[in-house]
Amino acid sequence: MANLILWRHAEAEMQSVTGEDAERALTKHGRKDAARMAAWLDQHLPKNTEIISSPARRCIETVAALQQLNTPKLRREVKVAAFLSADSYVHAIAKQVCNDDVSKTILIVGHQPNLGLLISQLIGMQAGACSVKKGAVWWLRQRHLVAGTAPQTYLFAVQQPHY
Numbered sequence: 001m002a003n004l005i006l007w008r009h010a011e012a013e014m015q016s017v018t019g020e021d022a023e024r025a026l027t028k029h030g031r032k033d034a035a036r037m038a039a040w041l042d043q044h045l046p047k048n049t050e051i052i053s054s055p056a057r058r059c060i061e062t063v064a065a066l067q068q069l070n071t072p073k074l075r076r077e078v079k080v081a082a083f084l085s086a087d088s089y090v091h092a093i094a095k096q097v098c099n100d101d102v103s104k105t106i107l108i109v110g111h112q113p114n115l116g117l118l119i120s121q122l123i124g125m126q127a128g129a130c131s132v133k134k135g136a137v138w139w140l141r142q143r144h145l146v147a148g149t150a151p152q153t154y155l156f157a158v159q160q161p162h163y
Contacts, residue, residue: 003140006115009110119155
């Protein structure tokens, strides 16, 4: 991957009607934040970005804000993947999204602490040192400093919904 963009779901209700964590919906504030971040992403995402979301309702509703924008340059299909669920493990996420295709951009919509743990792992920070705020986007890029060596991952941008 050349770009890995991590978007934490926006603010969600404390409890769902059913009591199931995966069914928690976005709050009114969360929907506004998701729309703000979707507008920012719409302006900056590379063409044909692959979008993958956790199956949790709050993640699906977050990424729906991006799908609702009518920008022809972006592919709006969203894959829903169990490996991004709230109870998944960071190594399972890394295995699925980290690859050698340097032309690929992947946007994943998921949960804390896994997003922060993945960022920490990829940029060489101490485990648990990174915390992704609700609704925020962290954009990582890879580059080869020396041809034939492993790519270096670095933090390209961080965007909060309250900019």
